[in-house]
Amino acid sequence: MSERFLPYGRQSIDDSDIKAVVEVLKSDWLTTGPAVAHFEETVCAFTGAAHAVAVSSGTAALHVTMMALDIGPGDEVIVPPVTFAATSNAVLYCGARPVFADVDPRTLLLDPEAVAAAITPRTRAIVGVDYAGQPCDWDALRALARRHGLALVADACHALGGEYRGRRVGTLADVTVFSFHPVKPVTTGEGGMALTDDPGLAERMRHLRGHGITSTAAQREAAGGWFYEMTSLGYNYRICDIQCALGTSQMARLPGWVERRNALARRYDAALAGTAVRPLETLPDIRHARHLYVVRTPDRDSRFRALRAAGIGVNVHYIPVYLHPYYRSLGYEPGLCPVSEAAFAEILTLPLWPGMEDGEVDRVVRELLS
Missing domain, CATH: 3.40.640.10 (Type I PLP-dependent aspartate aminotransferase-like (Major domain))
Known part of the structure; x- marks a missing residue:
């Protein structure tokens, strides 16, 4: 199957x-x-x-x-x-x-x-x-x-x-x-x-x-x-x-969902530790809602294509807003926020939702690192 x-x-x-x-x-x-x-x-x-x-x-x-x-x-x-x-x-x-x-x-x-x-x-x-x-x-x-x-x-x-x-x-x-x-x-x-x-x-x-x-x-x-x-x-x-x-x-189920999202994120964190794929940092004194699990990788586009071919729906969040054509028409130019532009070239959003299984996180990591 x-x-x-x-x-x-x-x-x-x-x-x-x-x-x-x-x-x-x-x-x-x-x-x-x-x-x-x-x-x-x-x-x-x-x-x-x-x-x-x-x-x-x-x-x-x-x-x-x-x-x-x-x-x-x-x-x-x-x-x-x-x-x-x-x-x-x-x-x-x-x-x-x-x-x-x-x-x-x-x-x-x-x-x-x-x-x-x-x-x-x-x-x-x-x-x-x-x-x-x-x-x-x-x-x-x-x-x-x-x-x-x-x-x-x-x-x-x-x-x-x-x-x-x-x-x-x-x-x-x-x-x-x-x-x-x-x-x-x-x-x-x-x-x-x-x-x-x-x-x-x-x-x-x-x-x-x-x-x-x-x-x-x-x-x-x-x-x-x-x-x-x-x-x-x-x-x-x-x-x-x-x-x-x-x-x-x-x-009524939100607290349990947030806990599950965080558990899945911890599984990703552990599996990616020491690799070239770097998760975003989590700050102290906060509780992350874990809507997205975002990593940075210098070969983002090739990994994106490979993961999509393997049935894993990775995404990219986001193009810096001012680089969209409509904003460019308003006079915004590249170079405005260099940290954001450098991040955009590397960021990749991995699957994460409460109904994911632990083994599916392992599958994503396996494909990501292959």
Whole structure:
């Protein structure tokens, strides 16, 4: 029997998830109903955040965050280049300019010294990305944000379930953004969420996700009224109850999944020790969510082709954002962040998800090193 194809990541669905979704399908509310609020409350209880706003994607969460912070034309927002394009795209959506600051070569996390050098009088916010599931140096980024009066945003789309110095991801910045794409720690199919302790920011993001309208259909139904007003220019970034029921069900298994991801990562670490393939470093005093297992190897492209031919779905995360053609058209040039560009030539993402078997890690390593 042939060995199964190993993607770099995948969802984990069981009967409890299916049951939760079916219960919503049999209910009166398929969208803007009670399952949305329940999911938000569940994530707040897990992370310790005061408020959560569930939306249609991680990108939507980033966008409503930038709008709620009043980011606009003439503003600059500091972001790392080693991330998915949505991180900086959300800045562009608001008419502002992303300013790319380089990363630490050991971890590919945003380098606070590079951030400090990038701050100008136009800087309004810093966005740290918890790349691969490892939290940034949030204390250092917070100190910079306070010193310069800047908003601090955590793009934690990789890091639900992670911790930084005893604090759970979700409480480390002014706003924290999660994604619930199928390869992420928890999935709703598509979906995202913005968390904050600021009730004003939370209320503004809720309005923005629903066309800028002052109430939801469920709220009007409960009040027995019909009247509503549009008070700002918002978007249809709503997430439905079907998705949120799945997300709530998944949250119950998140701690076990994070532990399993870390166990698999330790197996990779041990097998690759002393070889030419170098895993990214894990910092002390953090709990890695292990969304991705990324290594560096100087012959990345040949290893990529060989592993794909062997049925192992390795990937590359990411091309530095400013090297994409659209960003080049905006005037960004190669050489802007040399650490990120050097890393891009070597990084390779190996398969990792909770349902992987120990022997499948051994298979990946065997093929990787052959």
